Amino acid sequence: MxxxxxxxxxTLESLKRESETLKKKxxxxxxxxxxxxxxxxAEKVEVLSALSIKTRRVLKGHGNKVLCMDWCKDKRRMVxxxxxxxxxxxxxxxxxxxxxxxxxCTWVLACAYAPLSGLDNKCSVIPLSLDKNxxxxxxxxxxxxxxxxxxxxxxxxxxxxxxxxxxDGTCALWDVESGQLLQSFxxxxxxxLSLDLAPxxxxxxxxxxxxxxxANVWDMRSGQNIQSFESHESDINCVxxxxxxxAFASASDDATCRFYDxxxxxxxxxxxxxxxxxGASTCDFSLSGRLLFAGYNDYTINVWDVLKGTRATILxxxxxxxxxxxxxxDGTALGSASWDSTLxxxxxxxxxxxxxxxxxxxxxxxxxxxxxxxxxxx
Amino acid sequence: MASDCGDxxxxxxxxxxxxxxxxxxxxxLCCPEVIARMQDEKNGIPIRTVKSFLTKxxxxxxxSEIVQWMMKNLDIEDQVEALHLGxxxxxxxxxxxxxxxxxxxxxxxxxxxxxxxxxxPSNCWEPENTDYAVYLCKRTMQNKARLxxxxxxxxxxxxxxxxxxxxxxxxxxxxxxxxKVDKKRDKIERKILxxxxxxxWDVHRPVPGCVNTTEVDIxxxxxxxxxxxxxxxxxxxxxxxxxxxxxxxPAPEVKLTNKPPxxxxxxxxxxxTEQYLEYDPFLTPPDPSNPWISDDTxxxxxxxxxxxxxxxxxxxxxxxxxxxxxxxxxxQFLKFLESEFSSENLRFWLAxxxxxKRPIREVPTRVQEIWQEFLAPGAPSxxxxxxxxxxxxxxxxxxPGRYAFEDAQEHIYKLMKSDSYSRFIRSSAYQELLQAKKKxxxxxxxxxxxxxxxxxxxxx
Numbered sequence: 001m002x003x004x005x006x007x008x009x010x011t012l013e014s015l016k017r018e019s020e021t022l023k024k025k026x027x028x029x030x031x032x033x034x035x036x037x038x039x040x041x042a043e044k045v046e047v048l049s050a051l052s053i054k055t056r057r058v059l060k061g062h063g064n065k066v067l068c069m070d071w072c073k074d075k076r077r078m079v080x081x082x083x084x085x086x087x088x089x090x091x092x093x094x095x096x097x098x099x100x101x102x103x104x105c106t107w108v109l110a111c112a113y114a115p116l117s118g119l120d121n122k123c124s125v126i127p128l129s130l131d132k133n134x135x136x137x138x139x140x141x142x143x144x145x146x147x148x149x150x151x152x153x154x155x156x157x158x159x160x161x162x163x164x165x166x167x168d169g170t171c172a173l174w175d176v177e178s179g180q181l182l183q184s185f186x187x188x189x190x191x192x193l194s195l196d197l198a199p200x201x202x203x204x205x206x207x208x209x210x211x212x213x214x215a216n217v218w219d220m221r222s223g224q225n226i227q228s229f230e231s232h233e234s235d236i237n238c239v240x241x242x243x244x245x246x247a248f249a250s251a252s253d254d255a256t257c258r259f260y261d262x263x264x265x266x267x268x269x270x271x272x273x274x275x276x277x278x279g280a281s282t283c284d285f286s287l288s289g290r291l292l293f294a295g296y297n298d299y300t301i302n303v304w305d306v307l308k309g310t311r312a313t314i315l316x317x318x319x320x321x322x323x324x325x326x327x328x329x330d331g332t333a334l335g336s337a338s339w340d341s342t343l344x345x346x347x348x349x350x351x352x353x354x355x356x357x358x359x360x361x362x363x364x365x366x367x368x369x370x371x372x373x374x375x376x377x378x
Numbered sequence: 379m380a381s382d383c384g385d386x387x388x389x390x391x392x393x394x395x396x397x398x399x400x401x402x403x404x405x406x407l408c409c410p411e412v413i414a415r416m417q418d419e420k421n422g423i424p425i426r427t428v429k430s431f432l433t434k435x436x437x438x439x440x441x442s443e444i445v446q447w448m449m450k451n452l453d454i455e456d457q458v459e460a461l462h463l464g465x466x467x468x469x470x471x472x473x474x475x476x477x478x479x480x481x482x483x484x485x486x487x488x489x490x491x492x493x494x495x496x497x498x499p500s501n502c503w504e505p506e507n508t509d510y511a512v513y514l515c516k517r518t519m520q521n522k523a524r525l526x527x528x529x530x531x532x533x534x535x536x537x538x539x540x541x542x543x544x545x546x547x548x549x550x551x552x553x554x555x556x557x558k559v560d561k562k563r564d565k566i567e568r569k570i571l572x573x574x575x576x577x578x579w580d581v582h583r584p585v586p587g588c589v590n591t592t593e594v595d596i597x598x599x600x601x602x603x604x605x606x607x608x609x610x611x612x613x614x615x616x617x618x619x620x621x622x623x624x625x626x627x628p629a630p631e632v633k634l635t636n637k638p639p640x641x642x643x644x645x646x647x648x649x650x651t652e653q654y655l656e657y658d659p660f661l662t663p664p665d666p667s668n669p670w671i672s673d674d675t676x677x678x679x680x681x682x683x684x685x686x687x688x689x690x691x692x693x694x695x696x697x698x699x700x701x702x703x704x705x706x707x708x709x710q711f712l713k714f715l716e717s718e719f720s721s722e723n724l725r726f727w728l729a730x731x732x733x734x735k736r737p738i739r740e741v742p743t744r745v746q747e748i749w750q751e752f753l754a755p756g757a758p759s760x761x762x763x764x765x766x767x768x769x770x771x772x773x774x775x776x777x778p779g780r781y782a783f784e785d786a787q788e789h790i791y792k793l794m795k796s797d798s799y800s801r802f803i804r805s806s807a808y809q810e811l812l813q814a815k816k817k818x819x820x821x822x823x824x825x826x827x828x829x830x831x832x833x834x835x836x837x838x
Contacts, residue, residue, distance in 0.1 A: 158735030277408035288658035
């Protein structure tokens with residue numbers, strides 16, 4: 001953030017007031033462009049009926065809270081990191097553990113398929129090989145260096161570059177091979193807890209969320225903060241792009257998830273319920289973007305109908321906070337990690353019984369018509 | 379009858395609720411709000427004193443009453459959900475079963491009591507082991523059978539005695555002093571306070587096997603904004619809570635902020651979702667089957683094979699990004715362009731994408747190579763860019779960075795999108811691929827959970 005000294009006639013108070021006035025003006029301008037709520041527009045969209053999602057795989061093996069997980073591109077392998085200081089690669093399909101890497105720092109907060117980052121302020125990249133006898137930990141390479149914990153990391157479409165978010169309030173882009181800092185992103189006024197890369201082939205943007213209750217969109221090339229959203233009432237724990245890249249969702253300690261449209265430049269939906277009073281720590285979209293899976297500190301995963309704004313279903317099962325949810329790369333399954341030291345895999349058993357529902361509706365209609373004609377005849 | 383202390387603690391809770399950024403353990407921000415509603419005189423849960431045998435059980439309500447209240451007031455339709463939420467609120471210590479160390483909610487006649495706000499988790503408690511030692515020691519001084527230590531408590535006491543061997547005399551004295559003060563109290567009040575104190579410890583020193591709900595996300599604890607608000611000692615404090623009656627603790631005033639946002643419509647979001655509905659395995663069963671359900675990995679094998687299925691080919695028509703994203707799509711697109719002798723655009727675009735992913739060390743060389751191949755005068759795969767982009771690129775190449783070709787790439791992308799891509803989709807090569815797997819009969823095709831209203835092409 002550019003820091004200039006106070007100009008003549010300015011005090012901290014006057015600047016604060018000016019900033020508040022500007023914020024209000026911005027809100028007013030945004031409001032002028034507004035008409036309808038997302039769920040009102042989505043009225044013509046058919047309701048999801050008979051959505052049946054069940055958890056059918058439980059991966060046990062960590063000795064402590066699982067803090068993070070991610071899917072491998074092959075759609076069946078997962079990597080997870082835990083407070084027990086280990087990173088485990090699983091074949092979730094067969095429940096086999098394929099690699100186990102012990103790490104010197106027990107607080108491994110984030111892992112993506114390959115890079116690992118944690119509370120030792122560093123981000124390490126560990127190459128994985130099929131040779132189980134290799135001492136993988138020895139091949140670990142330090143890449144990112146922040147002045148506070150690294151909360152999230154993501155490869156930028158190749159394993160040569162790494163994007164990190166940190167408790168030091170910044171995000172940074174690194175060259176993996178040399179460890180060089182390519183670009184840093186300043187703008188958050190508190191810890192940055194999460195980041196997500198835009199899913200575009202041409203885009204160069206990413207979104208970050210932090211303890212300053214703000215979600216910021218950044219240009220990777222220039223380091224500029226191009227959009228900012230401030231509607232949450234507490235820490236934003238997770239941000240995730242909608243699959244088209246035109247919107248994103250956020251999960252927060254204020255017990256809500258919110259949906260922001262980038263082109264409209266504002267929040268367009270809030271996912272909340274009176275019965276949900278615990279913070280949401282993580283979220284991810286289904287492949288079409290119709291469903292938003294969110295993990296909460298009340299040990300549940302709520303599945304939201306993104307367009308209608310209602311909760312489609314709820315998944316119980318974890319016995320402690322859900323720290324991470326991720327949909328598999330081809331959208332066939334949902335992986336979840338928890339402080340209960342397990343990972344779970346869930347999927348949909350919906351077989352399109354909407355058809356049966358319609359058939360029954362038709363039967364009733366036919367019946368009622370017959371009755372009517374019968375009575376009229378008399 | 380609440381004394382100043384009560385008011386202060388209630389006010390503290392209220393302030394803590396509304397100053398959301400101050401709370402240490404942020405996992406259950408809204409609990410105090412809900413509790414306040416539960417305790418409301420008019421619309422809350424009725425609290426009563428129950429007479430049993432020779433004793434009175436003061437200030438209780440049943441588990442069923444909690445469940446009923448929640449289902450009525452918190453928009454909960456399912457009893458399972460109400461029990462889950464209620465159990466969590468109990469596990470965090472906002473109310474507790476009066477006769478059990480294990481903090482769960484049962485939908486029956488089991489009695490529960492509210493916790494005094496002083497002991498609420500929202501007060502950022504981090505009680506010391508010395509306090510726990512004082513508490514357990516005090517318990518052993520009380521001669522009531524019902525206050526006997528449970529096995530795990532006895533074990534904890536033994537451990538603490540060993541750990542604090544040197545200062546045990548001091549701890550013992552504290553315990554004695556506490557016990558003396560307790561004896562002076564009114565019997566009913568004592569019952570309530572004892573149970574609340576026990577419930578406090580059940581939260582901070584849970585029964586082995588139970589979740590410790592006081593565990594904080596390390597990322598949050600490492601940025602404690604108000605360390606002075608953390609209460610570390612239960613019994614060493616000057617303003618002892620035992621000087622006021624918890625039975626009449628007023629419900630803290632909580633500010634409920636309900637700002638409904640004014641929203642905006644975005645048709646493209648709807649369009650996208652509808653278009654991809656059939657590709658979303660959570661809504662439409664994949665063809666031939668979801669490997670997770672059927673244990674059959676055919677779907678993944680098909681994806682990995684060079685032969686793209688009809689559904690996959692259909693997707694390429696949604697927009698140029700779909701083709702560029704799919705390696706098989708890229709291959710087919712390239713093949714088509716080669717047949718038209720116009721593949722240099724795509725090859726340039728791909729080369730620049732690749733460049734941006736290289737290690738910084740390799741960038742200068744790669745930039746030169748791309749320049750020579752595509753843009754230099756007499757280049758073998760010359761591409762056509764507007765003069766402005768060309769000039770800019772010429773400049774960039776002199777001091778080569780990852781974004782040297784950004785302008786040129788953007789220009790080429792727009793060109794491909796408006797020209798080559800649309801021809802590709804209309805080409806016979808593409809149409810053939812699309813028709814190829816049409817042998818899948820209509821009756822076999824799995825139905826979607828909801829029929830799309832209109833399949834609008836979502837062109838990007």
